[in-house]
Amino acid sequence: MKLNDLLRSENGIRLILWLARTLPRRVAFPIAHFVGDRMAARFSSPTVQAVRLNQQTLEGGRLSEQALAQRTRAVLRNAARGQFELFHMLSDLPKVANMIALDDSVQELVQITQASQQGVVVVCPHLGNFDLAARGMLQMGLSALVLAEPTQRDDYQMQNRLRIQAGIEIAPISIETLRLAHQRLQDGRSVLTGLDWPVGEAKFRPMFCGKPSLLPTSYVRMALKAHVPVVVMACLRREDGIYQMMSTMPMPMQDFGSPAENILRNTEAVLAAAENFIRRDPEQWMMFHRVWEENL
DSSP, X not given: OXXXXXXXXXXXXXXXXXXXXXXOHHHHHHHHHHHHHHHHHOTTSHHHHHHHHHHHHHTTTOOOHHHHHHHXXXXXXXXXXXXXXXXXXXXXXXXXXXXXXXXXHHHHHHHHHHHTSSOEXXXXXXXXXXXXXXXHHHHTTOOOEEEXXXXXXXXXXXXXXXHHHTTOOEEEOOHHHHHHHHHHHHTTOEEEXXXXXXXXXXXXXXXXXXXEOOOOOHHHHHHHHHTOOEEEEEEEEOTTSOEEEEEOOOBOOOXXXXXHHHHHHHHHHHHHHHHHHHTTOGGGBOOOSOSSSSOO
């Protein structure tokens, strides 16, 4: 079995879980880097091709072949390290909060979600160790329904089960869960979802990093329908290993004169805020699907 296929299987996740819980970090991290290097070496794999496209587009096509290869390897190393780190901490969840630091804006966001007086749509790019951060934020009091991308892949299904076991209220996106999310927002509660998983909607290609993207507009549609703001929240690992949580202030949805313009231009404003976070450390942007349709 190829390494990518193993890592995407339920048995592969179980193997990583066992290794992460058994090995100390000083041993696990070099193994994680080795796994990341092996994945990066598979140049023709869809994962590597997606990372290369995303990183090159983010940098406006300015990366040399050597720099792009180094960037891709760093992204996959960070992804593998994040998985080992997350699974290592699953056996000691109370300590996860010690690995998370909150900006003042995020502390205010936690208080908003606890009060249940103002609905907020929280959207997150796949930065840093977002899974570990979600568990830490839950311990710190964040209250939100998490909407996940619907997929039948074994590794995602198992990870969602682990998230539920950790106390995260998570549901795959569907007509039913979107109705539930709308009701939550109207009741003054919060909804959290990703913003950089490409879906390729039939009608919209919101601009991201200066190019038309395949990114969704669904979270802006939710916010417009419920008349609530959007907050972009991001997670980045610091040099000391602590994950710094940061966010924008609540962004009210603007009226641009037509439903289509409202959806597109508000989405692009949110994506511009997310881009600013991603550019702080592109090597921690863990998006393994093509965000843009065409190469530069």
